[in-house]
Amino acid sequence: MSSSANRRLRAVLPLVCAATFFAVDADAADPGYFGYGKPATPAEIAGWNIDVHGQDGIGLPAGKGTVDHGADVFAQACAACHGTFGEGEGRYPKLMGGEHTLAGDRPEPSVGSYWPYAPTLFDYINRAMPFSAPHTLSAADVYAVVAYILNFNNIVPSNFVADQNSLPKVKMPNRDNFSWQDPRPDTAAKECMKDCIDPQAVKIISSAEGKDLTPRTTGPLDTMTGK
Amino acid sequence: MARFSGQQIWRNSRRSFLRFGAAAAGGAVLVRTGGAAADESSPPADPDWTQAAGPGVVDRPYGKPSEFEKDVIRRDVPWLTATQQSSVSFTPLQSLDGIITPNGLFFERYHAGRADVDPRQHRLMIHGLVERPLILTMDDIMRFPSVSRIHFIECPANGGMEWREAQLNSLQFTHGMLSCAEWTGVKLSTLLDEVGLKKEAKWVMVEGADAARMNRSLPLEKCLDDCLVVYGQNGEALRPEQGYPLRLLVPGWEGNVSVKWLRRIKIGDEPWFSREETSKYTELMADGKARGFTWVNEAKSVITFPCPEKPVAAPGLYEIRGLAWTGRGKVKAVDVSFDGGVNWHSAKLQEPILSKALTRFTIPWRWDGQPALLESRVVDETGFVQPTIAQLRQVRGSNPIYHNNSIQTWQVKPDGKVYDVQLG
Numbered sequence: 001m002s003s004s005a006n007r008r009l010r011a012v013l014p015l016v017c018a019a020t021f022f023a024v025d026a027d028a029a030d031p032g033y034f035g036y037g038k039p040a041t042p043a044e045i046a047g048w049n050i051d052v053h054g055q056d057g058i059g060l061p062a063g064k065g066t067v068d069h070g071a072d073v074f075a076q077a078c079a080a081c082h083g084t085f086g087e088g089e090g091r092y093p094k095l096m097g098g099e100h101t102l103a104g105d106r107p108e109p110s111v112g113s114y115w116p117y118a119p120t121l122f123d124y125i126n127r128a129m130p131f132s133a134p135h136t137l138s139a140a141d142v143y144a145v146v147a148y149i150l151n152f153n154n155i156v157p158s159n160f161v162a163d164q165n166s167l168p169k170v171k172m173p174n175r176d177n178f179s180w181q182d183p184r185p186d187t188a189a190k191e192c193m194k195d196c197i198d199p200q201a202v203k204i205i206s207s208a209e210g211k212d213l214t215p216r217t218t219g220p221l222d223t224m225t226g227k
Numbered sequence: 228m229a230r231f232s233g234q235q236i237w238r239n240s241r242r243s244f245l246r247f248g249a250a251a252a253g254g255a256v257l258v259r260t261g262g263a264a265a266d267e268s269s270p271p272a273d274p275d276w277t278q279a280a281g282p283g284v285v286d287r288p289y290g291k292p293s294e295f296e297k298d299v300i301r302r303d304v305p306w307l308t309a310t311q312q313s314s315v316s317f318t319p320l321q322s323l324d325g326i327i328t329p330n331g332l333f334f335e336r337y338h339a340g341r342a343d344v345d346p347r348q349h350r351l352m353i354h355g356l357v358e359r360p361l362i363l364t365m366d367d368i369m370r371f372p373s374v375s376r377i378h379f380i381e382c383p384a385n386g387g388m389e390w391r392e393a394q395l396n397s398l399q400f401t402h403g404m405l406s407c408a409e410w411t412g413v414k415l416s417t418l419l420d421e422v423g424l425k426k427e428a429k430w431v432m433v434e435g436a437d438a439a440r441m442n443r444s445l446p447l448e449k450c451l452d453d454c455l456v457v458y459g460q461n462g463e464a465l466r467p468e469q470g471y472p473l474r475l476l477v478p479g480w481e482g483n484v485s486v487k488w489l490r491r492i493k494i495g496d497e498p499w500f501s502r503e504e505t506s507k508y509t510e511l512m513a514d515g516k517a518r519g520f521t522w523v524n525e526a527k528s529v530i531t532f533p534c535p536e537k538p539v540a541a542p543g544l545y546e547i548r549g550l551a552w553t554g555r556g557k558v559k560a561v562d563v564s565f566d567g568g569v570n571w572h573s574a575k576l577q578e579p580i581l582s583k584a585l586t587r588f589t590i591p592w593r594w595d596g597q598p599a600l601l602e603s604r605v606v607d608e609t610g611f612v613q614p615t616i617a618q619l620r621q622v623r624g625s626n627p628i629y630h631n632n633s634i635q636t637w638q639v640k641p642d643g644k645v646y647d648v649q650l651g
Contacts, residue, residue, distance in 0.1 A: 031358045031423025036367040040352050040360035048352055048491055051432055051442060054500030081309070091309035103515030107626050109506070114517070117500050124502035128339060128439040131313070135438075174517075178509065180498075182521045184630075186622050189612040191604075193562065193571045202567035202600065204638065205651035208396035208535075215305065217319070217399050217536050218298040225306055 065144025513624025
């Protein structure tokens with residue numbers, strides 16, 4: 001055998017072996033190819049299947065809650081951080097207010113002024129709240145809290161009952177002000193190298209110097225507060 | 228006779244050396260008692276640590292940095308958030324070299340604190356529009372074909388406090404929601420093949436096992452492209468802060484979608500519009516409209532030396548160092564300006580230059596002691612050029628919070644101190 005043929009064989013052999021014995025192309029494997037793990041049973045899925053679609057409410061569970069009951073639950077489980085009417089305590093999030101501020105210099109996004117979809121409220125409260133005791137509210141209590149929050153934002157009347165049918169029909173005030181297509185890149189800077197701007201135009205318009213906002217970066221962790 | 232541990236022997240011999248040193252060196256020891264002088268061990272003197280054997284092996288079974296590096300830690304901005312459980316800490320970029328972030332310094336972002344998960348009890352459920360809904364243990368996941376890849380993670384709120392004006396005089400706090408590691412795990416596409424996608428499948432919801440059960444929607448196309456389900460971080464198991472025992476890694480996209488403590492993947496035909504992709508991680512424009520599903524982190528760079536934490540000592544020759552990265556692939560070039568963007572000079576890129584990973588750049592700089600305005604500007608392989616903050620504000624206003632990828636300006640004053648400034 002010529003040496004070049006030999007080289008060719010050596011190059012091809014591993015490929016042949018791979019095809020014969022190790023035909024594991026994970027990218028193109030059929031379902032169940034590896035066979036690891038075990039099937040998820042309907043009961044197992046039901047235990048974790050908590051997600052609710054914000055737009056159409058798919059996944060909202062059975063149950064319902066009134067504004068009045070929501071006020072009681074909110075006072076017990078939510079008001080310590082969010083305030084009695086969602087006005088927020090300290091740095092905890094405000095849940096109301098801020099209408100007509102989003103185009104201003106100091107926007108105040110809240111559930112009422114910013115959130116696009118009401119079922120997302122159910123999903124998030126059920127998923128993550130109350131912060132200090134998550135997942136302790138029943139579906140009925142979560143519905144009631146959602147009804148109360150929507151009510152103190154003047155989005156639903158005081159006789160509103162939140163459930164899997166009513167929530168997807170609530171039109172949040174800011175719903176149509178979102179775009180869900182990324183328009184970036186939306187800047188078109190050029191890679192200029194020389195005399196790119198007038199040196200006289202180079203002006204410092206803002207500096208962090210002396211602002212007293214920066215925690216220390218040596219020594220123990222900073223505990224600065226109240227900015 | 229009493230048995231001594233290595234540590235005790237080391238201490239004892241050090242003490243006797245000090246006594247000997249006191250007798251021999253006389254007045255020099257007075258300096259030592261008042262705190263070690265920086266040059267007491269310089270030539271011609273021999274330092275203490277050459278005089279006796281140190282602690283033995285496994286004195287520290289899991290190693291840690293030198294005690295002299297104790298300032299190099301993650302730090303938070305206490306006034307920024309209501310609680311430390313729903314907060315962020317920042318990587319000390321000013322003290323790091325290369326492109327890999329040590330695991331103990333990787334920035335943290337929690338929505339309900341760090342979950343400490345028992346890997347024996349952890350499960351990954353994959354269900355929804357699939358042929359074979361599946362529950363996997365960690366052992367199951369580790370059996371799948373593995374890959375290791377180096378990628379950065381950047382929180383899209385990195386630099387968020389600088390949208391309106393320069394606020395934080397610190398590289399750690401302006402850019403430290405950024406880290407980079409070698410991740411090991413299984414391709415998400417492998418897992419999705421294994422469960423078998425139904426033809427209506429278009430979107431994927433990923434959910435964590437933390438108390439916030441944090442969830443996000445991802446388009447199926449990205450999941451099949453380059454997402455990983457990872458259990459390894461820089462050669463060892465993920466740190467709990469990074470989602471131990473399992474997290475999603477979505478290369479180049481805003482950090483929030485790389486869900487930690489990953490426990491559930493659900494396949495659907497539409498996005499979920501969860502709280503974290505409507506109320507948060509959306510950008511408010513100047514006209515009051517908001518942008519959502521803005522996932523990619525566009526190209527960005529920053530000079531890591533000099534910086535406010537690492538000023539220049541005196542006029543002379545320095546190597547300016549920095550980091551560049553882009554969620555759209557590889558860094559193509561970095562230019563550096565010493566005069567606030569009038570003239571630019573090509574920096575040298577340091578190997579390796581990897582897709583969706585941090586890339587190091589350097590350029591020599593002779594500082595003449597005059598005021599200077601240092602900037603870096605990255606160009607990525609798509610041709611995208613990093614914008615100034617003025618250019619960004621022109622398009623997006625000052626209220627987006629997220630995705631500030633603008634050029635950072637460091638002002639060097641004649642005393643060598645460095646300040647975070649913005650140019651108009």
